[in-house]
Amino acid sequence: MSTRQWHALESNPYAINTLMNKIECADIFSFESEVMDFLPKPQLVVILCFKEKDDNLPINLWKIRDLLLLKTCSS
Numbered sequence: 001m002s003t004r005q006w007h008a009l010e011s012n013p014y015a016i017n018t019l020m021n022k023i024e025c026a027d028i029f030s031f032e033s034e035v036m037d038f039l040p041k042p043q044l045v046v047i048l049c050f051k052e053k054d055d056n057l058p059i060n061l062w063k064i065r066d067l068l069l070l071k072t073c074s075s
Helices: 013-022 059-074
Strands: none
16 A cells, blocks of 8 residues: 655756746735636646745744645545
């Protein structure tokens, strides 16, 4: 039986930009409906990128991070 794991992304900016362009990623600057209306459709995934430990990270992003980690560990 295999277990689910998080796979590390390449930290090379050129590789990341190439991948993001290939899969047609768009930057999200806000989750307000006016901003979301300008994003290409369909929107299938949101990728959150943040440091492993950052004391300046807003508390709501820490909650999302913790929920994702719990869900991954329990799967």
